[in-house]
Amino acid sequence: MSDIIAAAATPAAKSALAVVRVSGAGCIEMCDRLFFPAGKKSASSCEHSKSVYGTLRREDGSAIDTCLAVFCRAPKSYTGEDTAEFSCHGSPAAVSSLLSSLFRLGARQAQPGEFTKRAFLNGKLDLTAAEAIVDLVDAETEAAVKNAAAQLTGAMSARLKEIYTLLIQLPSHFSALVDFPEDDVEPQEISDILAVIDRVKAGLRALSASAERGRIIRDGIRAAIIGRPNAGKSSLLNALLGWDRAIVSPLAGTTRDTIEEKLILGGVLLRLSDTAGLRETSDETELEGVSRAISAARDAELVLCVFDGSAVPGPEDEAAAEAALAAPYQIAIVNKSDLPAACHTPPHAERMKKLVRVCALTGDGLSELDAAVAELFTDPLPAAGLTAAITNARQAAAVNAALAALERASDALLSGVTPDAVLLDIEEALICTGQVTGDTLRGDVVENIFSRFCVGK
Incomplete structure (x- = not known):
C-alpha cells in the first residue's frame, strides 16, 4: 500500500460540488506541486484536518479551479495513511484535469472501494463497518439509513467483540484438559465451559434472527396487488405512488400486463406489482395477464388483495382471496369506501393478516394501510441491546456456521466426547466469528467484497 491513489468521490x-480524494504515503508533499493555499506556503504546511482555501494549478502554472482542501496525516485519517481531499466546483472537465495532474505527478487511479479497503487493512474499521458504507449509500428508507449508521458507528462490531472475547477464553480450558489427560475432569469445569458456550450461542442466535429483518431493511419485500377486474387496483397503485403510473378506466380489464414500481409504505420498501384482474376469459392477451397476476402473487411476500366494497362478492373475489392466502403476508383492502357497501366483509378477509377500508380516489384510509404494513414488517430486533441487524448473506452464513460449530461442541461435551475433538469445533466457531468482522477472512474474499464498492469510496 505504499503507492498513492486518487479518484473522484462524487459522480x-x-x-454544485465535486470531491477528489488522494491517499498514500507522501501524497501531501505531492500536492505541494498542484495546490497553492491562500496565505500558506504549501499544502504540507497546512494544519492537520483543517479546511483551507486555495488554487489548484497544472504543472505549467495555469489554474484548474479554486477549492477547499483538507489534509490529514497518518494515522489520523480515514484510510490510516496521509490523505488529501479537494472540494471543488462540480465540473466534470475540471475534475478530469485535476485527476490527470495527480496521475502525472505519480498517483494512480484508485480501484473500486480501495480507500475503504486501506482503512480496513490499517485497522481503522472492521468489515461490518466497511460493508455498512455500501448499505448507507444504497439506503432507500429511514430504517435502512438507521441500520447502516448503527453498523458504521460500531454497533455490530461491539456485539461481535463481546462474543469473540467470550469464545477466546475457551481454547485455553480445552488445551489444559488435552495436555493433562491424566487429571480427572471435574463436572464443574464442564458446566462452566457449557455456560460460556450457551452465552455465546445466545448472542449468535440473536444476530442470526436479525438477518431476516436486515434483509427486509436492505432489499425491501416483493409485493403484489391482486383482485377482480375494476376493483380499483390501478387506482390504488396511483394513489400510493402519488402520480398516475397505471391507466385507469371504468372498463373492466384495462390492466393486462404487470406494472412494477418501488415505493415506501409503512417505512418499508415495497417492490410492488400491479396485476391484471382475475377472472375467467377467452381473450388470449387478458389470459396471459391473469397468468402473470397469479405468478406475481405466488412470488410475493406480501399480497394486497383489493375488493370492490360496493359490489357483491363473486367467484373472482374468491379466487383472489385464495391466491392472497398462499402468500406469507396479506392485507385485505376494501376499496371504494365512499360508496354504499354491498356487504360487510369480503370472502376470507378475516383470515388475512390485516383488513383496511380505503377510497383510492380520495386517499381515505391510506394512512391505515401504511400503519398495517408497518405493523407487519417493523418488528423489534430479537434481543435487548442489539441495535443493528445483519444485512447480507455473507455475514449471516458466518454467524450460522459459528452457531452450528458451537451446537456440535455442546452436544459433544454433554455426550462425553474427548476434549480434543470439541476443541476443533470451538476453533471453527472462532474463525467463523472472525469472518464476520474480517479478522479471519481470506484475502481473495476481502478483495471481492471491496470490488463491489464505488470508485472513490
Missing part, C-alpha cells in the same frame, strides 16, 4: 456529472 461524473455537473453539480
Whole structure:
C-alpha cells in the first residue's frame, strides 16, 4: 500500500460540488506541486484536518479551479495513511484535469472501494463497518439509513467483540484438559465451559434472527396487488405512488400486463406489482395477464388483495382471496369506501393478516394501510441491546456456521466426547466469528467484497 491513489468521490456529472480524494504515503508533499493555499506556503504546511482555501494549478502554472482542501496525516485519517481531499466546483472537465495532474505527478487511479479497503487493512474499521458504507449509500428508507449508521458507528462490531472475547477464553480450558489427560475432569469445569458456550450461542442466535429483518431493511419485500377486474387496483397503485403510473378506466380489464414500481409504505420498501384482474376469459392477451397476476402473487411476500366494497362478492373475489392466502403476508383492502357497501366483509378477509377500508380516489384510509404494513414488517430486533441487524448473506452464513460449530461442541461435551475433538469445533466457531468482522477472512474474499464498492469510496 505504499503507492498513492486518487479518484473522484462524487459522480461524473455537473453539480454544485465535486470531491477528489488522494491517499498514500507522501501524497501531501505531492500536492505541494498542484495546490497553492491562500496565505500558506504549501499544502504540507497546512494544519492537520483543517479546511483551507486555495488554487489548484497544472504543472505549467495555469489554474484548474479554486477549492477547499483538507489534509490529514497518518494515522489520523480515514484510510490510516496521509490523505488529501479537494472540494471543488462540480465540473466534470475540471475534475478530469485535476485527476490527470495527480496521475502525472505519480498517483494512480484508485480501484473500486480501495480507500475503504486501506482503512480496513490499517485497522481503522472492521468489515461490518466497511460493508455498512455500501448499505448507507444504497439506503432507500429511514430504517435502512438507521441500520447502516448503527453498523458504521460500531454497533455490530461491539456485539461481535463481546462474543469473540467470550469464545477466546475457551481454547485455553480445552488445551489444559488435552495436555493433562491424566487429571480427572471435574463436572464443574464442564458446566462452566457449557455456560460460556450457551452465552455465546445466545448472542449468535440473536444476530442470526436479525438477518431476516436486515434483509427486509436492505432489499425491501416483493409485493403484489391482486383482485377482480375494476376493483380499483390501478387506482390504488396511483394513489400510493402519488402520480398516475397505471391507466385507469371504468372498463373492466384495462390492466393486462404487470406494472412494477418501488415505493415506501409503512417505512418499508415495497417492490410492488400491479396485476391484471382475475377472472375467467377467452381473450388470449387478458389470459396471459391473469397468468402473470397469479405468478406475481405466488412470488410475493406480501399480497394486497383489493375488493370492490360496493359490489357483491363473486367467484373472482374468491379466487383472489385464495391466491392472497398462499402468500406469507396479506392485507385485505376494501376499496371504494365512499360508496354504499354491498356487504360487510369480503370472502376470507378475516383470515388475512390485516383488513383496511380505503377510497383510492380520495386517499381515505391510506394512512391505515401504511400503519398495517408497518405493523407487519417493523418488528423489534430479537434481543435487548442489539441495535443493528445483519444485512447480507455473507455475514449471516458466518454467524450460522459459528452457531452450528458451537451446537456440535455442546452436544459433544454433554455426550462425553474427548476434549480434543470439541476443541476443533470451538476453533471453527472462532474463525467463523472472525469472518464476520474480517479478522479471519481470506484475502481473495476481502478483495471481492471491496470490488463491489464505488470508485472513490
